[in-house]
Amino acid sequence: MDIPKGATVAVADGEKLNLFRNTGDEANPKLTATDVEDVANENKGSGARHQSSSANPDSGQIEEDSFAAGTAELLNRKVLGGQIANLIIIASPRTLGELRKHYHQKLSAVLVGEIAKDLTGHSVQEIEKVVSSA
Template sequence: MVDLKKGALVAVVDGEHLKLFKNSGDAGSLKLTEQPTGDISTENMGSGGRHASSSANPSDSQQDEDAFAAGVAEVLNKKLMGGSIDELVIIAAPRTLGELRKHYHKTLSAKLVGEVSKDLTGHSVADIEKAVHAA
């Protein structure tokens, strides 16, 4: 079970969406408040690169999802390196989580207190809070 400090960030990600939440409660009393995400760059095409689709290459939609995950990692890396966040929990669809991990900066890895391999982007804040407690 993860007890997040006040101000900790929770990122909920899938291949197309990012939701950021800040803990406005104290440790042991989780209260997530949604935060603005800003723009996510998909210029970094992730591990797939820009290739025509074939059986040997990921589909265009998979490349787009990988690029989105790389863009999310870039946003999280910048937030954490800026020093305004002490703790981070990432909840992501399993494949997206794998792609995110490829792009973690060492600063992000050091402040990462939990990962949940689950797609919760369309779920309520209560469901997300339960997942954080279970992390």
């Protein structure tokens, strides 16, 4: 997958969000970490509407879904504010599914690609390699 120059790459799981900007070009991406504001965790995601039982998410899963919803809210706000023109999202499969439920239409329009893989805690070089080979 080509990473447009200046594109934002969001790497998330249910507890952590890292943002990078491609300061290289499409053929030779170079991801540089950017500051991440705190993710609001008040939105309890899709799992919060249910009482906890054996058939419904436990509190840990609800917290992860809430973090994913907060991550989507933060990304939506940045897209709507003109801070993100091209976006690639890399997230664990479950987190990616929860994120998708909260995408704003404008976020979907600037989405260059998604990768369902947990890469939080991996090096920038590993992330660059995974995106380039996707």
